[in-house]
Amino acid sequence: MGGQRQVLPGRVYQTVTTLLNHRVIPNVRVQEPVWYKVVQSIPPSEMLTRPLPPQHKAPNPKARRPSRLFQPQEIVYEEDELRTTFYKDHPWELARPRMIIEMDGKDAQRYDWSKGLIQPGMPLCGECVVQRQLWMMHNIPGITKEHAYDTVRKEFYALRQQEEVERRIAKEEAQMVGAYFGKSFLQVGMELEDQQYEQWKKWAGRQIEEVQQERDSAYTSFGDEANPDEIDMDTLTEQAEEVAVERK
Amino acid sequence: MIVRDMGVRQARKALAAPLRKACLRALSTQPTQPTPTGVVDLTEPTLQSPNVNPQPPSIFNAKIRAPARKKKPAAPDTTVADYKLALEVKNYIGQVGSRVERTYRPGDVFLNxxxxxxxxxxxxxxxxxxxxxxxxxxxxxxxxxxxxxxxxxxxxxxxxxxxxxxxxxxxxxxxxxxxxxxxxxxxxxxxxxxxxxxxxxxxxxxxxxxxxxxxxTNSEVILNGMPMQMLDEHDEPVEGFNRHLTERRPLxxxxxxxxxxxxxxxxxxxxxxxxxxxxxxxxxxxxxxxxxxxxxxxxxxxxxxxxxxxxxxxxxxxxxxxxxxxxxxGIVSWKTPLDVAKFMALERKKAEQQGKAATEASQGRPYVTEEDEAGFDTGFQQSHTTGARSNPELD
Incomplete structure (x- = not known):
């Protein structure tokens, strides 16, 4: 069921027109449905055609014959390369939380990369570097990609450093007036480690106890080794008889 | 090592019921007495972290007894004072602070x-x-x-x-x-x-x-008995179609x-x-x-x-x-469905016949019961006379 092409949904108008034109029972009048005039004036779009997809890459001149001509192509932007370079050099920038929700989709229209890395409504991140670098490459005559990257990178470092200092001072100020930030990550980590260690200690103790018991029981089966000369044969036979009686 | 923080964090609990010495075993990494299991190596100083061997804070000393819990006297109601203080602080601070704007809320699309x-x-x-x-x-x-x-x-x-x-x-x-x-x-x-x-x-x-x-495709069975309503072009319900609505097919x-x-x-x-x-x-x-x-x-x-x-x-x-x-x-862009139109024509014919019979009867036999009068579909008549429905095109 399903999965296959359906003919009827796209051809409701034609079907109903045929039904209206050819009365099944001659005397019974068929009324045209409410949507009839609507679908007539607003026909469904063309379907199941495979046009040449939007071209995003220049065709390979060495290719002898075209391949994947009617399949969608990979979208390539100029920033991709810059982004790759930046995040290869600064992988920990990827670990910073980033907001990807857009309000009205017009964020990019509010940014002006000629004014620096800080833009309204956008925290400093790798994307700022990439966009600023791209702007420089396009607008400053004679600048190379590497030169632009170097310039923007240094601006970025300065701003990051400033952020770091601001954060540190804010923390110090807050602690000065009695803020308490709870345990640090290291403390939490140490506590968890200690917990595991305690558990292991309990487990190891139990294991050792078990091994000790096993060993002890193995020894006790021999008992106190008596001197073979002092064994009284009578008592032994008596004991054996008693055992035999008990079994009966 | 955790004991120090324990004292800070759980101080109230600790004060309420002072811990016994034996409880300390569970709380610290330092074994208080040699374990009888023979795990001697574990307490070697080289294996231990530097901040073991904590001196238990005085609150854990069994000698210092916390005062027996008494019923607290009811705290004085400070709501008014708190409110005044908050107002004062607000006045003092003024407009200092930041206002977050342009926040995304998923429900906004439903509001507007x-x-x-x-x-x-x-x-x-x-x-x-x-x-x-x-x-x-x-x-x-x-x-x-x-x-x-x-x-x-x-x-x-x-x-x-x-x-x-x-x-x-x-x-x-x-x-x-x-x-x-x-x-x-x-x-x-x-x-x-x-x-x-x-x-x-x-x-x-x-x-x-x-x-x-x-x-x-099987609506006569599945939607049998579902309520339906007949509306006029102003979207107001029209009376008098009950018989039709009970016997017509579902929409x-x-x-x-x-x-x-x-x-x-x-x-x-x-x-x-x-x-x-x-x-x-x-x-x-x-x-x-x-x-x-x-x-x-x-x-x-x-x-x-x-x-x-x-x-x-x-x-x-x-x-x-x-x-x-x-x-x-006065522009109506839709036509009355054929089945409704047919029903209306039949009703009209019936009403005319009954009216004729009634006049004949009133001339011949002057008694007409109330039930006969009520048998007319009065609502339908009203709706028709007021011209609520558009004129059906009859074949």
Whole structure:
């Protein structure tokens, strides 16, 4: 069921027109449905055609014959390369939380990369570097990609450093007036480690106890080794008889 | 080592019931006495972290007894003083602080639903309408809606989406203008609000639970006894059609809007069988031929579906308003259904015959019982005399 092409949904108008034109029972009048005039004036779009997809890459001149001509192509932007370079050099920038929700989709229209890395409504991140670098490459005559990257990178470092200092001072100020930030990550980590260690200690103790018991029981089966000369044969036979009686 | 923090954090508990010495074993990493298990090596100083061997704080000393808990005297009510202090602080601080603006709230689309005029490519992109499925999952029938591949997924062309969405909105508007019955369907979890909102705007029906198979093709059985209502062109109920409503067949929608066609094949198939046009949100893995009007968009994003649903709902609202305002001017864009017209003609004939019989009887036999009078379909007569229905074209 399903999965296959359906003919009827796209051809409701034609079907109903045929039904209206050819009365099944001659005397019974068929009324045209409410949507009839609507679908007539607003026909469904063309379907199941495979046009040449939007071209995003220049065709390979060495290719002898075209391949994947009617399949969608990979979208390539100029920033991709810059982004790759930046995040290869600064992988920990990827670990910073980033907001990807857009309000009205017009964020990019509010940014002006000629004014620096800080833009309204956008925290400093790798994307700022990439966009600023791209702007420089396009607008400053004679600048190379590497030169632009170097310039923007240094601006970025300065701003990051400033952020770091601001954060540190804010923390110090807050602690000065009695803020308490709870345990640090290291403390939490140490506590968890200690917990595991305690558990292991309990487990190891139990294991050792078990091994000790096993060993002890193995020894006790021999008992106190008596001197073979002092064994009284009578008592032994008596004991054996008693055992035999008990079994009966 | 944890004991120090314990003292700080759990001080109240600790004060309430002073710990015994024995309890310290459980709290510290330092064994207080050599374990009888023979794990001697563990207490070697080299294995220990530097801050073991803590001196238990004085609160853990059993000698210092916490004072027996007494019932606290009721604390004085400081609400007024607190409020005054807060006001004072507020006055002192003034406007210092920051105000966060432009925050995204998922419910905003329901508070101010966008209409067909508000559809922009930016809005569609912000609501993630462009994201399709993994390139390997595609349905090649959607090739003309796809812009390209980005990071392994197909990107739907937003120009196509906007064009198809506007077209669908136009269809909804026109069908609403002609008094058609529209059904909004979204059966995935989370689509309830979208569907109900759209239906409320367009004065349409909604479905957010499973489609009962056969509700169109076998509706006489499945929808037997469901209430129906006869409305005039001003959308006011008309009396006198009770007998017709009890014996007529259940209604079928004139337009079906489906937000998740993948899960509603049965519904779409039934619509196709009885020639009902359908509108569906088609992702890159869906089959566009299942619906009459496809809207290529991301059907997995609730935000996108909310935008699409509200656009279509608004379109229905516009059509409905247009219909009502035209009806006030005397323009009625729809015709009375044939079965209703037939019923009205029969009733009229019956009423005429009965009236004739009544006049004859009143001339011959002057007694007419009350029941005979009530047998006339009085409501229908009124509705007909006031001209509520448009004139049916009889064959």
């Amino acid at each position: 639903p966008p209409g067909p005029k508000d559809v922009t490519l930016e809005l569609l992109m912000a609501s993630q309408a462009h994201m399709g499925h993994h390139a390997s999952l595609w349905n090649p029938a959607n090739a003309r809606y796809i812009y390209g591949i980005r990071q392994g997924i197909h990107i739907i062309s937003l120009e196509e989406t906007a064009a198809h969405l506007r077209r669908a909105a136009r269809v909804v508007e026109e069908v609403a203008y002609r008094g058609g019955l529209i059904l909004f369907v979204g059966t995935r979890p989370g689509q309830t609000q979208i569907v109900t909102q759209a239906a409320k705007l367009a004065r349409a029906c909604h479905l957010f639970t499973k489609w009962t198979p056969g509700s169109i 079928i929608p004139d337009l079906v809007v489906c937000l998740n066609p993948m899960e509603n094949y049965v519904l779409l198939h039934e619509c196709a069988l009885v020639n009902v046009p359908t509108i569906g949100v088609i992702d890159t893995n869906a089959e566009p031929t299942w619906v009459t009007y496809a809207i290529p968009a991301n059907d997995d994003s609730l935000r996108c579906l909310a935008v699409i649903g509200s656009v279509l709902g608004r379109a229905g609202q516009i059509g409905h308003e247009r219909r009502i305002s035209d009806a006030k001017k």
